[in-house]
Amino acid sequence: MRNFMTKNSVFYLQREAWDDIKEYKENFKEVIREREKNRIPFFHQSPQFTYRGHLVEYLKRICIERNLTHCCLHLAVYLLDIFMDNHSIIPERVLLVTNVCLLIAAKFEENNVTIPKISELNAAINNRYPIKEYKNLEIVMLQFFHWYIMFPTAAHYIYYYMQSVISLDDIEDNKNIRTLFFNLHDCITDYLDQIIENVHYMQCYPPSKLAAAIIAASRMDMGLSGWTEELQNLTDYKMEDVQAPTFVLKTKHAFVHCQKCKIENIM
Template sequence: MKTLIANNSVFYLRKDVYDSYKEYRDDFKQVVKEREQSRSSFFHQSPQIYYRPFLVGYITKICSKKSLSQGCLHLAVYILDMFMDQHHIIPEKLLLVANVCLIMAAKHEENAQKIPRSSELNHLVDNQYPITDYIKLEHYLTIHFFQHDIKLQCAVHYVFYFMQEFLTFEDLDNGKNLRTLFYDFHEAVSVHLDKIIEDVHYMQLYQPSKLAAAIIAAGRSDIGLTQWTKQLENLTEYKVDDLDEIVENLLEKKQLRCLHCDFE
């Protein structure tokens, strides 16, 4: 498999990395459980929720323009959602918040050279804000709101881990082309990852690892494979029945209905 995949591909995994991955799999599972149990509560009460589609679109556009990763995009949206859920932000300050969320996410997900500068992002919004506002808000979010704890909070982080075992030898028995399966699956997963940040409820109603497992199942279905395998069940510790509701919503591109709020 390694020879078919470029070194910079999301699918590329060196043998030494793979050996370490197998050795520390149980440790990773334990980390997943601990992280998900300590996730902050989401109250579905953002006063500025109707601005969210614009803000997510704004962050997405910058990530695309700057070639920032999906991990960066999803983490930025997560930080934005959590902060808006517990604060009343005047509309004039929302772009400042979006920019700071993106800077924070990039510091966790990107190489130093790719982290956007405050002045760079401020220029995109016509230099509306003093640079000191960026510094103060990032300090507040990092230390007081998240208490330095925003890692591994999004489904995308688990998706890329679970993807390492999305394929089995049985999947190739029907003469399917390996290269085609890899790239079709990657495209399908990318579509579902885009879907879950468009709707605030996907990332808030479901645990990240469960949502990630459902995305893997939906992606397999999209490319004509059975949704789930014993291999994936062992890795994720989810049975296919655990994922049915989410997979159905993803495949049918449903907008989730939430009992906690009236935003759809």
């Protein structure tokens, strides 16, 4: 189901918000870049790293079932990666940590109607833990993050970059702009899934650059030029700045050297 301009879409933004962005564009860019600098470095050194693929798929499934946004999903994955990166978690509690990461992300990204209840998240894993353990762990995790979770992800930047995803030069007589937007939506969604499935994307690239690369790769998939002057002005990235991650996204066979994995890893 395509939900391009609904409140459940990563691309949805109310008209008043668009007006604010236009008026305060430079200030907005400065704020989100400053938040990007506050992100915690990630080395994927958790002893539970082998569980990550299963946990990400679980989060994706719950977000689809609960109709949660891409921003919520990506923030939950980021919180999970960072918390696991800095703690040794016994395997029996990994799902508890995952659910609490999703709960925290949902409280930050979603409205009250869509925030899942603890009982609902616990039911999704067969009521494995006492409810009080969720509440206790939530406090522990928030204290670890110093009560600051305004970490931007690639999904957040996509949300912002979409205002310039198509330029006037892209519109030709034989192209339907609505169809083009829907097709771009599908491409971008696929790439957003791709970057959370492979941990090295977050490890190697800042989220603003990843988002720019996703836009470039999606435009190229649609037969458009990879970059435009409008995107350069909005993102402060030139095409050469995002060329490497764009190549990695599109080929899916690029290698990255990772000391933690001890091998050259396919992204």
